[in-house]
Amino acid sequence: MQLNAYQIMWILVFFDLPTETAKDRKRYAKFRKGLLEDGFSMFQFSIYLRHCSSRENAEVHIKRIKRILPELGHVGIICITDKQFGQMELFFGKKETALPDIPQQLELF
Secondary structure, eight states: OOOOTTTOEEEEEEEEOOOSSHHHHHHHHHHHHHHHHTTOEEEETTEEEEEESSHHHHHHHHHHHHHTOOSSSEEEEEEEEHHHHHTOOEEETTEEEOOOOOOOOOOOO
């Protein structure tokens, strides 16, 4: 099966977690570390993303996120196609910037 921009998925995780106390900061760090260990990259300070080869692969990673949800705070998870992700416009100030590099997929027969 050939991969295309409608089958490849991106998972975006948005979060706003409390950081007032040492315990809050520890929970924040643990959640962030869990995302990084699962292959997510920081897009912005509280937005992490991950490239997935299929909807099924994305579901595996979404389940992992749900297992490490912190006790407090807000977390949002959205899955979009590679085609939708490619339509995003990014700016640094008023200067347009490139989208993050897409990991190369190896297709085995």
